[in-house]
Amino acid sequence: MAAVCRMLRLAAARYPCRPGVFRQFSAGPSFQYILVERKGQSQNVGFIQLNRPKALNALCDGLMTEINRALDSFEADPQIGAIVITGSEKAFAAGADIKEMQNRTFQECYGGSFLAHWNRVSTVRKPVIAAVNGYALGGGCELAMMCDIIYAGEKAQFGQPEILLGTIPGAGGTQRLTRAVGKSLAMEMVLTGDRINAQEAKEAGLVSRVYPVDKVVDEAITCGEKIAQNSKLIVSMAKEAVNGAFELSLSEGNRLEKRLFHSTFATDDRKEGMTAFVEKRKTNFNDH
Template sequence: RKLHSFTVMQPLKPEKDNPYCWFSLHAGGQYEYILVEKRGEKSDVGFIQLNRPKALNALCEGLMRELRQALDVFEADGEVGAIVITGSDRAFAAGADIKEMQNKTFQECYRTDFLAHWNRVSQSKKPVIAAVNGFALGGGCELAMMCDIIYAGEKAQFGQPEILLGTIPGAGGTQRLTRAVGKSLAMEMVLTGDRINAQDAKQSGLVSKVYPVDQLVSEAVKCGEKIAANSKLVSAMAKEAVNAAFEMTLAEGNHFEKRLFHATFATGDQKEGMTAFVEKRKASFQDS
């Protein structure tokens, strides 16, 4: 493994709920709740690990702020072609930090547009892969669904248990889950708080692949390497086209796709890719 070129992992005085906490020093400050590095043979996969083990990676405000910062760094890094987000073997993220939320008022939530900034993950131009082991509940399930691809460890569990706390999902759970698994299963999960396991998640379309726990992260990184080997510019266009399918009618989506397809012909990477195919050699994309 190669650490990010400007990342130095150092021990930190443990936070009160995290005796194993580490942080990463980088040009913009320090990370307390996440570990950040670059992985892959070419160091072209950004890697973010949620790191609040005692709290089962509960998504506190500080963690989400650091996640946004790390995503910004990787977005600006020309070497990075894909990003992997993971947690621990026990929990991807067991939910939002309830202690931070329990005393909030409606006025405060409405005035600050509470949870709106969580969408930063879904707004990344670079493909994001969630590698989910253990619990992905509530905000953790929502965070995974904001990613473009979900790989699950064979012991993963997904759920939206907010109803058991007297509230509903607030970071896309009712919307993304319904689009992923259909109305009936989404309704059942949201209204009962019941969880589904990794195999059910795969069968329903929530995740694309299931791996043994100890192979999950490496397989997610391999997927990231495959993506990063392609044109980063064209990958961003392809991601935009797929995401548009959830926002448009079929006719509008096909029109949008066609325009992006036409736009690739203005890139050097399209010329290189097709020329390499004709010449029966491997393409050398320049992201231009």
């Protein structure tokens, strides 16, 4: 872990979050720190790749702002049914940009609600899949946990090492990690800064599947394509219901589920889905 921290410090010093080469995708917005495309045979999966490789994809404010812009574009695109976020084979994101945070004061952080807009990934209505290779540490682990599904490459490593820098997770790490893996393991990881590997993360419930390094991104896109074949309207309702399980009591969650279930009966897609099943034909959802 000390070695990773040293790499992050060196990367932050040599490659600060500053203007660089702009990238563009067909919807229009231009980006400095991410690559954005449409993926899948039907071009219905939004794809965001963190692109600060020399800084191990350290998360700076500019990068997170660009992720939010890309998410907003995909959210508004009626063709997109799911979104994949990934990094490189070496690092999904090895943490937040420490140099950017180093000299901030309490007044600046509290008064400016520092990191508040980093939460956008968790509020997107469309499903978001993290394809994680290499380091997912600190803010990188938090970013992955904001996604709805996490696929991991065999060499992925997850951790919250903020304690080694004299601080604590600030983008949901203590909350989402505890919900995912339980109090004991989360407490151990947060208090020691120790990492877990991909298989340990799967066994603990942090990730759903583990794939070879060169397959994980393709598998995440395939998952996105499967989701995108369904009604986008009904998918968003299902996502809301599952997320409710982490926010509500069992009785309140069941009430939410029932209300959303009843709501599907006001949609054309519910009628189409059941009619197609009875008629033994393929569905033709129109997202209404």
